[in-house]
Amino acid sequence: MAEKELIFQIKNLQMWFPIRKGFMRKTTGHVKAVDDVSLDVYKGETLGIVGESGCGKSTLGKTIMMLNNPTGGQVLFNYEGQFKDITKFTSQELFQFRKKVQMVFQDPYSALNPLKKIYTAFEEPLKVHGVSSKEERERIMEDVLKMVNIQPDYLLRYPHEFSGGQRQRLCIARALEVRPEVLICDEPVSALDVSIQAQVLNLMKKIQKDLGLTYLFIAHDLSVVQYMSNRIVVMYLGKIVEIADSRTLYDEPLHPYTCALLSAIPVPQIRQEKKRIVLPGEVPSPIRKPTGCALHPRCPHCMEKCKQVDPVLSRYKDGEHLVACHLYGKED
Numbered sequence: 001m002a003e004k005e006l007i008f009q010i011k012n013l014q015m016w017f018p019i020r021k022g023f024m025r026k027t028t029g030h031v032k033a034v035d036d037v038s039l040d041v042y043k044g045e046t047l048g049i050v051g052e053s054g055c056g057k058s059t060l061g062k063t064i065m066m067l068n069n070p071t072g073g074q075v076l077f078n079y080e081g082q083f084k085d086i087t088k089f090t091s092q093e094l095f096q097f098r099k100k101v102q103m104v105f106q107d108p109y110s111a112l113n114p115l116k117k118i119y120t121a122f123e124e125p126l127k128v129h130g131v132s133s134k135e136e137r138e139r140i141m142e143d144v145l146k147m148v149n150i151q152p153d154y155l156l157r158y159p160h161e162f163s164g165g166q167r168q169r170l171c172i173a174r175a176l177e178v179r180p181e182v183l184i185c186d187e188p189v190s191a192l193d194v195s196i197q198a199q200v201l202n203l204m205k206k207i208q209k210d211l212g213l214t215y216l217f218i219a220h221d222l223s224v225v226q227y228m229s230n231r232i233v234v235m236y237l238g239k240i241v242e243i244a245d246s247r248t249l250y251d252e253p254l255h256p257y258t259c260a261l262l263s264a265i266p267v268p269q270i271r272q273e274k275k276r277i278v279l280p281g282e283v284p285s286p287i288r289k290p291t292g293c294a295l296h297p298r299c300p301h302c303m304e305k306c307k308q309v310d311p312v313l314s315r316y317k318d319g320e321h322l323v324a325c326h327l328y329g330k331e332d
């Protein structure tokens, strides 16, 4: 990427879900799905977000999209050089914001109404966003279908007449109708066969290049994320533990959690055998996170300080590689 221009600045974002119990539905605790997440997203990049199930990556995507009402923090979006905090937006402003940021969901089967023809599913968002001319709507629909290599006459079919890969391509096309700047893709290929995954990923890369889109690419498949992303964010229990460009993260991971995660990627037998790092124990509940570093009960490098002090995400050797671990922190 030549010049880096920010499109999102996420500051101390929190998404806590209350746990209510009893007759009076009293709040007895919180599930801290996203806990104090700060992150920059640059225009035109693909930012991969990885972590185990339940680490908060999908909730982060939905909260950036304002599908969840965040508990705290800011999400600043670049409106032609001026950053506006979308957490303060009115419903009308959010409606306009969603033209700029669209989401592609994991399950293409449930993303399309089985009772409606593709034509209706594609026409509705355009009507909602004020494209009043039928000719104009049909022109846009045909354009986006061509982008995903689906024939325009398929508009008159029902979702069940398409394969899984075609359905996901339809979902991508529908998201492109309003000419967004950012696509938040939440596990976009994990419901598809491996051969179809490659097709969809390559198509997404081509569309990104043609339209200059920014992707937030959420996935648990590390190979898929490596293939797609310029930079990668690793999450554990609602927090970011490491951020680096794709090559650095895979070649020189720093955080013990990232090392364990990457050691689980299968390698072809002819290549040198890789040592698998298995973290002991289970992922703790996000309701009762351990004190200090959340990984400390499972970390092979745990020190006394790790049990008390939560490490801050900071620059490693003042570079672009960020890590939240006392192994790399400056001495107090």
Ligand code: SF4
Binding pocket: 255, 256, 257, 293, 294, 295, 296, 299, 300, 301, 302, 303, 306, 311, 324, 325, 326, 327
């Ligand atoms: Fe392990 Fe301590 Fe680093 Fe946490 S801060 S990952 S417990 S070494």
